[in-house]
Amino acid sequence: MALPSHLLLALLALSLGTPAAAQTQPPARERQERQVVLPSNPNESAPEARVAAGIATYFRFDAPLDKASLDLEGRPARFRWVDVGERLIAVEPSVDLGAEEKLVVRVRYKDGASPAVAMLVLVSHPTLVDKEVEVVRRPRTVEALEATLADKEAELAALRALSGPAGLVFSGRLDPDGVQARRIMNAPAGARGGLNVAGGEGYRAGSWALAVVRVRNLPGQSPWMPGVARLTRADGTAVKVRSVDMNKAQLAPGEEGLVAVEPEAPFWKVGEVFRLELLDKSGVRRLPILEVAL
Incomplete structure (x- = not known):
């Protein structure tokens, strides 16, 4: 005997497992x-x-x-x-x-x-x-902030000691032989690249040397800052430069500043004459080649 249609549909749904499949779907x-x-x-x-x-x-x-x-x-x-x-x-x-x-x-x-x-x-x-x-x-506690402040104050005190004359002795950069200084030789007259040399000195101690140049950025020029320094011996041998620093972030038009060039630890005789050239970061504006004794 044939089953009613509604019973056939119910059996078909059970055979397909529709309710069970729905229950296994992840929420x-x-x-x-x-x-x-x-x-x-x-x-x-x-x-x-x-x-x-x-x-x-x-x-x-x-x-x-x-x-x-x-x-x-x-x-x-x-x-x-x-x-x-x-x-x-x-x-x-x-x-x-x-x-x-x-x-x-x-x-x-x-x-x-x-x-x-x-x-x-x-x-x-x-x-x-x-x-x-x-x-x-997490916001830091008052105790933690006070401890950090004490550490920073101690670091600042140490830096102040090292930055003064005593620090030079403590670091070994000033010894009984002292420091010798000489004026830049043959400072070129006139300007080049909108820059002028207003003087400078070469400093020499037992373990370090320093060339310091006073640079003037002429009026009407764009701001200037040093990028690269080249230091060459008389025979053309290049000397490695450790750092180039200036006492200002940049020189505005008409402004002067001091540029300090520190070469590697000196291995040459005291008073040897070097050729020094300063370029900006773009390499376009450069100072005339200077002669400095270190």
Whole structure:
């Protein structure tokens, strides 16, 4: 005897397993935005962030990041997309993490403040996922700030001692032989590249030498700052230059400044004459070649 049509449809639905299939569908995860605070104590647990396959999670930081320092466990095998910005890290897993699986994210801040490194732990949650996470550092206590201030004051006192005459002795840069100074020889008259030489000296001690030139940027010229210094012996041999410094950030039109050029530790006889040339960062505006005794 033929079964009624409504019974046939019910049996067909049961054979296809439609109700069971619907029950196995994973629930949609609720997307959240929240803030996490980084611990100041390295022994404290790192905050967790919930991620999910196919969903991008954005971490926004309260200070600039060293983008090259990013360390992400499971990359690239477990992530479809990772991006790092000035203050943002974005990740999108390609697969869901296991129930007990944890992946660590580390990145260093540029400012060096404590904590210097941000560490987060990525986990999976059955019903929640973090769409945006604001990452902040815990405010420092008064005691911690006072301790930091004391350290900085001690560092400043040490720097002041080293910057004065006593510091020269402490560092060994001033010995019983003292320092000898000579005026720049054959300082060229006139200007070149919109610059003029207003004098200078060469200083020589046992372990160091220094050429100091007073430079004037002529009126009507663009601002100038030194970029490269070339120091050459009489036989044409180049001497390595350790540093080029000026007592001002740049010279405005009509302004004068002192440029100090420090070569490598001297291996030549005292009073040897060198040819000195100063160029700006573009290499276009240069001073006339000077003769200086070191």
